Amino acid sequence: MAIQKQYYRRKKVCKFCVERIDAINYKDVKLLSQFVPERAKIMPRRLSGVCTPHQRILSDAIKKARSIALLPFATD
């Protein structure tokens, strides 16, 4: 190992696994909006740390919420 990492990166954990949130409902805007940053895009797994199964359910819920105008498709 020639170069050592200079800072310690904390391992990200899936919020839904840790807090045992099973139901990701499209009506729960408060929960979903944590995963849509300013630009209203869905936050990628590599940034949020959400595990694959939960990310799949989450993105479905966000898309449903968008189609009933609870979340924006994009912000200008």
Place this chain on the structure above:
Amino acid sequence: MANYEIMFIVNPNATDEEIDKINSQIEGVVTAGGGKANKIEKLGKKRLAYLVDKFRDGHYVLFTIEAGGAVVHEIERRLRVMDPVIKYLTVRMDEDMKRLDKIHAHRQKRAARRGRARAAGGGGSAPGPAEQLAEE
């Protein structure tokens, strides 16, 4: 028969009576089709995330019904035709609920097993993680 949630948005200028009229109409469709309207919730006036038909806000209404696919089809057709309704969404819930039940059953089983192991080992009366898990 399946469980559906139908959410729709009514024009913000609509009065309470108009919304009630729409609700009773849809309830009529459900019961006529042999289904059951389990819950009708008026979620109140909310701000929309984007402009819909040039409206900034709207009255949200949520129906939780138990019916066949034909009933849902008919409701959607009616919602499309109704002028005050600006948007609707139907979501099927039973498959999701089945998945949740499975997770809950699994968790309870594990909690019970862990609780037994604790009782056999320590025999403490303090609420262990098993009870805490069951509450969640």
